[in-house]
Amino acid sequence: MTARRLLPLVLALCLLLAGCGARENSAAFYAMSTYMTIRAWDADDALLRRAEETVAELEQRLSVTREDSELAVLNRTGTVRLSADGAALLRRALALCAATDGALDLSVYPVVRAWGFTTQDYRVPDAAELDALLARVDYTRVTLEDDGTVTVPAGMELDLGAVAKGWAGDRLAQLLRDGGVTSAILSLGGNVQTVGARPDGDAWNVAVRDPSGEGMLGVVRAADEAVVTSGGYERYFVDDAGVVRWHIMDPATGYPARSGLVSVTVVGAEGVVCDALSTALFVMGAERAEDYWRAHRDFECLLVTEDGALLLTPGLAARFTPADGLSYEVRVIADA
Amino acid sequence: MTKRLTRAALLTALALILFTVEAQLPRPIPIPGARLGLANIITVYAMFRLGPRDTLGILLARVFLGAVFAGAMMTLLFSLSGGLLCYAAMLVLRRILTDRQIWVCGVLGAVCHGLGQMLAALAVYRTAGLLAYLPALLLSCMAAGLFTGLCAQFLVARLKNAKGLSL
Amino acid sequence: MLKTKTWVAALVALAAVLAVLALALRHARAPGTVVEVVQDGVVLRTIDLARVTEAYSFTVTSADGGSNVVLVEPGRIRVSSADCPDQICVQRGWLSDQAAPVVCLPHRLALRLRGETAADAVAG
Numbered sequence A: 001m002t003a004r005r006l007l008p009l010v011l012a013l014c015l016l017l018a019g020c021g022a023r024e025n026s027a028a029f030y031a032m033s034t035y036m037t038i039r040a041w042d043a044d045d046a047l048l049r050r051a052e053e054t055v056a057e058l059e060q061r062l063s064v065t066r067e068d069s070e071l072a073v074l075n076r077t078g079t080v081r082l083s084a085d086g087a088a089l090l091r092r093a094l095a096l097c098a099a100t101d102g103a104l105d106l107s108v109y110p111v112v113r114a115w116g117f118t119t120q121d122y123r124v125p126d127a128a129e130l131d132a133l134l135a136r137v138d139y140t141r142v143t144l145e146d147d148g149t150v151t152v153p154a155g156m157e158l159d160l161g162a163v164a165k166g167w168a169g170d171r172l173a174q175l176l177r178d179g180g181v182t183s184a185i186l187s188l189g190g191n192v193q194t195v196g197a198r199p200d201g202d203a204w205n206v207a208v209r210d211p212s213g214e215g216m217l218g219v220v221r222a223a224d225e226a227v228v229t230s231g232g233y234e235r236y237f238v239d240d241a242g243v244v245r246w247h248i249m250d251p252a253t254g255y256p257a258r259s260g261l262v263s264v265t266v267v268g269a270e271g272v273v274c275d276a277l278s279t280a281l282f283v284m285g286a287e288r289a290e291d292y293w294r295a296h297r298d299f300e301c302l303l304v305t306e307d308g309a310l311l312l313t314p315g316l317a318a319r320f321t322p323a324d325g326l327s328y329e330v331r332v333i334a335d336a
Numbered sequence B: 001m002t003k004r005l006t007r008a009a010l011l012t013a014l015a016l017i018l019f020t021v022e023a024q025l026p027r028p029i030p031i032p033g034a035r036l037g038l039a040n041i042i043t044v045y046a047m048f049r050l051g052p053r054d055t056l057g058i059l060l061a062r063v064f065l066g067a068v069f070a071g072a073m074m075t076l077l078f079s080l081s082g083g084l085l086c087y088a089a090m091l092v093l094r095r096i097l098t099d100r101q102i103w104v105c106g107v108l109g110a111v112c113h114g115l116g117q118m119l120a121a122l123a124v125y126r127t128a129g130l131l132a133y134l135p136a137l138l139l140s141c142m143a144a145g146l147f148t149g150l151c152a153q154f155l156v157a158r159l160k161n162a163k164g165l166s167l
Numbered sequence C: 001m002l003k004t005k006t007w008v009a010a011l012v013a014l015a016a017v018l019a020v021l022a023l024a025l026r027h028a029r030a031p032g033t034v035v036e037v038v039q040d041g042v043v044l045r046t047i048d049l050a051r052v053t054e055a056y057s058f059t060v061t062s063a064d065g066g067s068n069v070v071l072v073e074p075g076r077i078r079v080s081s082a083d084c085p086d087q088i089c090v091q092r093g094w095l096s097d098q099a100a101p102v103v104c105l106p107h108r109l110a111l112r113l114r115g116e117t118a119a120d121a122v123a124g
Helices: A002-019 A045-062 A070-077 A084-099 A106-114 A127-134 A161-178 A271-284 A286-296 B002-024 B040-049 B052-070 B074-096 B099-125 B128-160 C004-024
Strands: A024-031 A034-041 A079-081 A149-151 A184-188 A191-195 A204-209 A216-222 A226-231 A236-238 A244-246 A261-268 A300-305 A309-312 A320-322 A329-332 C034-039 C042-048 C056-061 C067-073 C076-082 C102-104 C109-113 C121-123
Touching (some): A024 A045, A034 A161, A045 A070, A045 A084, A070 A079, A084 A106, A084 A161, A161 A184, A184 C121, A191 A204, A191 C121, A216 A261, A226 C121, A271 A286, A271 A300, B002 B052, B040 B074, B040 B099, B052 B074, B099 B128, C076 C109
Antiparallel strands (some): A024 A034, A184 A191, A216 A320, C034 C042, C102 C109
């Protein structure tokens, strides 16, 4: 008799216990012109709110489109003293411009604007206009002092759009780690940042979008790293002549980069590096990208070419599962 | 004849009541298709006390009318699929089980019901991923089937000798 | 006629096998079918696609007057039309088993799957 009465109590206890253990918390918000989500385990609401505030603050300080941001002041007046965080980001970004030999160039912003990508008022600039604009594109003429003062020559304007989301991802990952989180996955508008592995120990499954259609190329298993994809398909327009023009510019020519690649995915420890390289490698094209990888090897990448090939670095090939019925030809990049 | 019809109609009504009441309750387990299946108490009882033909009539009537009352014709396909497979299993089991083993019929009948629903779902949604739910689904069916089977067994035992109540 | 003992043994064995399989397949569970329709961070509707029996549509109006028409069918959902300038939300097509939500940025609307999905996040 007593046993029967205890049964519901036991059942209730079981249910309660099932709820214990690592708890998932999540947040979703709009920032940096995109949709961002955070899924973190053992993170309280306050921590996630702080994460959202961090991104908002970053955007406020460093967005080229915000009138009162540090960057906007720089572009208007030619010089500004950056905050510590802003200076740190600019330093890393300039170093990456140098490392990629200008394939990434923060000063290509006026060109991007001329094509209409900032206002959605799309147009094809003529050769003369582009030549004039290209004269203002040269990251090597940017000076950054130790105290954070940055100066640009007249007419030059900088944009951190190619590295901002990656940087934000790194900052948030650090914030979460400092807050005691050992398992989290962030999606910042297509930039994926992970903290640790999944709560059950398996690596995170990060799908990579297929540039040609609705599906996915496959799944990358990642832990404690960033996965960033750049592709022309993200933002483009078709001009009057029927030519597809996308937002990733070749700083050398002033035209959308047509190097034979349609999408580049970079996997590495730092979001800012992955973000920068995903743009730079896209501009470089497959051959130069492969050389770059061989020279540095501190990241993995996946390149999708215009003629239907999927090129993977050996390290990535080991942890990439192609989607069912994938129509691309998968090739592993040669080691030497 | 009338007695038989009345009896079947009464049991159908009971099954419908159980079905509708259960539909109002929140789902206990987040596995698609997992339910208590209280109406099956009637089906199992009927199989052991009335015979296969009447049971089939009660089952079909309950499934169709239940779908009409719930206002969802899609569930008809799933209910029918599960119900018929369950019925087929019970046809065999009623011959090899004793009155004290009716609970076994409840368990295995429920398992077949779940199997039937999964087959229908696979045909409709065409996602192989649904199969990953099958073991968990069947496990919950076994638990639910045990409960409903025991209820049916209890009913059979109690009503067998009840005077004036020839259900 | 089998003994009750035999039946008990057989069913316990079956339950054990199923339990092992269920645990093993824990991760392989098919993508969740519950979709949340979110606007400005507020969950407007929660729809279980697996329980949808007939197709239906509804319109979501944003605070500034923009509208999106959401089409719900058994097992899938999409934005069938919208009056936003870029139409990205309409071009995305069906949200059924992808890890990335269908988003209309101008109207701050998102259709997203709740719970486990095949991938944890989508890059690109």
